[in-house]
Amino acid sequence: MSLSIPEDARSEIKFVSYASNLHCLLSWIHLHSFGFYSPFPVRQVNNVYFDGHNFSSYTENISGASERTKVRYRWYGTSIEPSAGTLEIKRKRNFFSWKLYHQVKSKPYKPEMTWSSIRKNIRIQISDEGRFWIDTNPFPILLNQYCRMYFVSGDERIRITIDTNQAVYDQRFRSKPNFTSKANLPDILIVEIKFDRRDWKYASQSIQGIPLRVSRHSKYITGFSAISGC
Numbered sequence: 001m002s003l004s005i006p007e008d009a010r011s012e013i014k015f016v017s018y019a020s021n022l023h024c025l026l027s028w029i030h031l032h033s034f035g036f037y038s039p040f041p042v043r044q045v046n047n048v049y050f051d052g053h054n055f056s057s058y059t060e061n062i063s064g065a066s067e068r069t070k071v072r073y074r075w076y077g078t079s080i081e082p083s084a085g086t087l088e089i090k091r092k093r094n095f096f097s098w099k100l101y102h103q104v105k106s107k108p109y110k111p112e113m114t115w116s117s118i119r120k121n122i123r124i125q126i127s128d129e130g131r132f133w134i135d136t137n138p139f140p141i142l143l144n145q146y147c148r149m150y151f152v153s154g155d156e157r158i159r160i161t162i163d164t165n166q167a168v169y170d171q172r173f174r175s176k177p178n179f180t181s182k183a184n185l186p187d188i189l190i191v192e193i194k195f196d197r198r199d200w201k202y203a204s205q206s207i208q209g210i211p212l213r214v215s216r217h218s219k220y221i222t223g224f225s226a227i228s229g230c
Helices: 019-030 054-065 115-123 128-136 200-206 218-226
Strands: 012-019 043-051 067-076 085-093 096-104 137-153 159-171 188-196
Touching: 012 019, 012 200, 019 159, 019 188, 043 054, 043 218, 054 067, 054 218, 085 128, 096 128, 115 128, 115 137, 137 218, 159 200, 159 218, 188 200
Parallel strands: none
Antiparallel strands: 012 096, 012 188, 043 067, 043 137, 067 085, 085 096, 137 159, 159 188
């Protein structure tokens, strides 16, 4: 049975470019007729992506399956060590995406702790639904971090995020987190235009003149390729 799309599902348009184009992109945003402003200061985003025995999440995404799921643990701030945050289940069907959130209020990591213990500390703080997702995707594959800028249109119908300075750390086949050995990544920026699923036409107007090209992109797939050499 096909995955049903909830009413709060949103649509996204992605762009990828060289980091050197950041100044040009910011000029386009600041001069835009939609009156974009920054609702939050720039902050660091940190994620641990989990996957299953057969790397089903990676396989779904690399093949472009119409229905895809990613399981990740996210926290904000400059600490690369997993802090209090959220287990996020990002689900996608065709052009629509939505997230399921499971808050983790207590820091799940202490020095020298194994991934098994970290996962257990996440698991005991979330609902049965969240436990299902981390039980079926038990393997930490990679940790990534990046700086995110936020912009919202004056009428709050369009949101833009810009991600830069991305770093990826391989976690495969490791009993304890790898916080030191980074994979090589190109110096790029990732732009996401996010909007209500009913606002496609309006969103299309908002991206007129953007100095970038639309591009399919997944930080998980990009990170996986970097750590595996695929």
